[in-house]
Amino acid sequence: MAHPKPIAPPRIPCQHCPLRRRQTFRDFNSEELAFVSRFKIAEMLAEPGMSIIVEGEQNPSLYTVLSGWGFRHKILEDGRRQILNYVLPGDMIGLQGNVMAEMQHSVEALTRVTLCTFEREKFHTLFRDHPSLAFDITWIASREESMLDEHLLSVGRRSARERAAYLLAFLDTRSRAAMEGNTGDHQLPLTQQHVADTLGLSLVHTNKTLRKLIDGGLIRWRDRGTQVIDQEGLYRVAGWRPPAESERPFI
């Protein structure tokens, strides 16, 4: 699983970054934009199944996802895998390795992923000269923590059915916010193995649990492409509702 490869130019200038236009994301002021433009080095491409970051890595690049899906995970020595969270457009990757000694988890591409790479050396400059962006980074870290809290609650205390409903509702909601525009057939690019490794369940039981959600008309399942049909229904089953999220920072 090699690292992502650089895309040939033309690279997108930050002024025209597609994410900025989406109303989910807060816009930069001109001063911030000027800095971020210099902060950005290149674009990278990761194909499905490629590792974007590997646990133990010492000085990983710092990325923001421009398009596509990935997931963060950890693996035990005997191969048991736990998916910790998913990364979608606007999410940062590699922050941990830029703040602490080394990465404690891996990140893998689920679909084809395009990434914005930043210059590690300028990371301290960001904190020194751009407090509003530094605050945004803390905001982003805090949001990640709150998602993890909810996942831990889910894996620790919800039943298989509740967990599955929660996960799909959660991902569908995030995906709709981050992708924006794709209102039509809105697919989650997961296999049942991914779902199982996220929920902490076996593949077989995950299959049987999902089947019930399918038969109940809550979701549709095609190969590597789930659709949520009845979002409200999933919320009800999960006993969960997405937190109101207003405009959100990204870098």
Next chain:
Amino acid sequence: MAHPKPIAPPRIPCQHCPLRRRQTFRDFNSEELAFVSRFKIAEMLAEPGMSIIVEGEQNPSLYTVLSGWGFRHKILEDGRRQILNYVLPGDMIGLQGNVMAEMQHSVEALTRVTLCTFEREKFHTLFRDHPSLAFDITWIASREESMLDEHLLSVGRRSARERAAYLLAFLDTRSRAAMEGNTGDHQLPLTQQHVADTLGLSLVHTNKTLRKLIDGGLIRWRDRGTQVIDQEGLYRVAGWRPPAESERPFI
């Protein structure tokens, strides 16, 4: 479960903060120290069982734990509870509510806890004028995330026995680092109900699992006070080892 109450003065001046002296924590330079001294408002005291912060709170205080144990948790509507992590001396509480709209979890005191309170209004000043401290806050958030990742792996993929061993080894290690000096009888102030709610297990099964660890000579259990006897043994059972942690920032 009311809020923590202010302690009568004398309050400890930051110059003489007991945490600063411990080698686990990095020291401030004089400029940082001057700011933190103005940032600090008061000390608070929370008795065992008291809520320090409640989910949904909009503008919680920002605290650092000076002494004692607490835990972060979430509760489902029907009462199922998941403990997310524990807070020990040097840990921040309430950061989430200062960055995002509202707190997504609660914090409760496990033992008597003393807290340092900061002035919320100066939080932005910290980012503006003290980038090194802003960086520390990101560091702290990032460390919290990495602990949560490991817990999620544990709850999702480890067996009951492995989970229990992991949790006790984890807490013992953190506690030794944060308490420092208390080398003798080093107790973890948990009930089996806390352990159960952390591991995502029932109380009964937790009891039976702990009993095996006790009978195996790995730990000792007194009422509300566990002792780790064979740390190395727990590491082996858990298939886990604490990450090397050098000096660590705190505020």
Next chain:
DNA sequence: CGTCCGTTTGAAGTAGTTCAATTCGAGTGG
């Protein structure tokens, strides 16, 4: 001395795992 909280134990039940095949569709080479 009684009460309360935390721990302990046994027994019955069930949600989830593991093992073992089978199906299905898409892609590949002949």
Next chain:
DNA sequence: CCACTCGAATTGAACTACTTCAAACGGACG
């Protein structure tokens, strides 16, 4: 166009790790 392969989903059946119910025990404390 067909035979082959391969990853993903599906299904049944046996097993077991964990839950739930129910009761009792022990120590601390007023």
